Amino acid sequence: MYKTSTELSDMAQEIIETAMPRLIGCPIVYMTSDKPKKSGNMIIYADAEKATDKWSALTGVNFVITFYKDAEGLTQKARHILMEHELMHIGWDPDEGTKKIVPHDVQDFAAILNKYGMDWHKAQQVSMFEEGKR
Ligand SMILES: [Zn+2]
Numbered sequence: 001m002y003k004t005s006t007e008l009s010d011m012a013q014e015i016i017e018t019a020m021p022r023l024i025g026c027p028i029v030y031m032t033s034d035k036p037k038k039s040g041n042m043i044i045y046a047d048a049e050k051a052t053d054k055w056s057a058l059t060g061v062n063f064v065i066t067f068y069k070d071a072e073g074l075t076q077k078a079r080h081i082l083m084e085h086e087l088m089h090i091g092w093d094p095d096e097g098t099k100k101i102v103p104h105d106v107q108d109f110a111a112i113l114n115k116y117g118m119d120w121h122k123a124q125q126v127s128m129f130e131e132g133k134r
Pocket residue numbers: 085089104129130131
């Protein structure tokens with residue numbers, strides 16, 4: 001079952017206000033799923049999706065970030081980093097009319113690696129992000 005999450009929304013707002021002001025005002029909905037998600041045999045903790053133009057018009061929502069079942073077992077710190085990672089996928093610029101999912105620049109975002117180090121996922125119990133490549 002999918003549910004909207006005020007906990008994730010609050011976490012994201014804090015990150016956006018302190019580190020990603022370009023996303024202030026972006027219509028993002030934050031959801032949890034009580035089901036695990038996998039890609040092959042890799043765990044998917046979370047993902048970021050763009051609403052189609054039709055669904056944006058119907059709902060006013062431009063993006064959806066979902067934390068799946070396995071994200072429940074992560075530490076708060078790791079959930080925070082995971083959210084920051086997902087927010088980096090949000091390509092939104094109302095002035096330019098941009099609405100897209102931003103791909104990783106390297107295997108992970110360089111900004112995450114620079115900020116938290118190459119081994120952040122080991123220290124934080126996260127072994128991979130949604131694409132399962134790490
Ligand atoms: Zn990613």
